[in-house]
Amino acid sequence: MARNVVISGGGTGIGLAAARAFAADGDQVLLLGRRAEVLEKADVPGALTHAADLSDPHAVRGVAQFVAAELGTVDVLVNNAGGAGNPEAGADTDEPLEAVAHTWTVNFRQNVLTAALLTEALRERLASPGGRVLFLSSIAAYRGSGSGAYAASKAALHPYAFDLARDLGPRGITVNVVAPGYVEDTDFFGEAIDPARRDRLVAETSTGRAGTPGDIAATLHWLASPGAGHITAQVIQVNGGAERGH
């Protein structure tokens, strides 16, 4: 039976690949993101689109109204929107602590608030039983990310998912986190990644290659399948062996 699938950041990269995977099943997909023109250009059969900054409660209330009118029930919620600040404006200050506050605030808004606001706005609409909530974390949550701000914002999603899994489990809803390693062919690194950095990231894998949006989409699709119905409160790493276990 066709399902209603809401994907944040569904116009590019991993979110777009996930949208195509669900649409290939005949599911009704709703793509969310800030840039309407990017969503409209996304080539996903039958997809609905709605532009909103998901770190803004007012905008998320608008998403909830749109979902109520167009979908009613949400079978799968993929909280994929995020990033390390792209394309937010940099800190407009030379004062070091102001710059720190800016970096941490931008990462918190982009990775934590986007996911928490959307999930809380839609939680009563989740299919019961059978609903699925998925979050996108990162290998950075285990390793750090330089300033720590991006990594910490991704790590914050783990306990949120664990608490949600406990709350929503009695309704027959599972909640899981997918933590990718380096994935290419997305907008995450802006225009281009430094080739030396790319080589270093690929060399860390056991598979000898970068991840693709399709790799992550396939894992999200599997976690949303009936066969994954007893998997909840887990963090699934998809990184070609660059980070082991946990």
Ligand SMILES: NC(=O)c1ccc[n+]([C@@H]2O[C@H](COP(=O)([O-])OP(=O)(O)OC[C@H]3O[C@@H](n4cnc5c(N)ncnc54)[C@H](OP(=O)(O)O)[C@@H]3O)[C@@H](O)[C@H]2O)c1
């Ligand atoms: N690529 C990697 O190597 C990698 C590794 C680990 C984890 N991840 C995670 O995977 C997820 C998908 O990233 P990606 O690699 O596919 O990069 P991407 O192409 O840049 O996708 C990020 C998406 O999130 C949307 N977005 C960002 N902030 C938003 C906001 N405030 N409100 C609504 N939408 C917002 C963006 O659209 P708009 O700009 O139009 O809003 C964009 O479509 C992210 O959470 C990222 O942190 C990526």
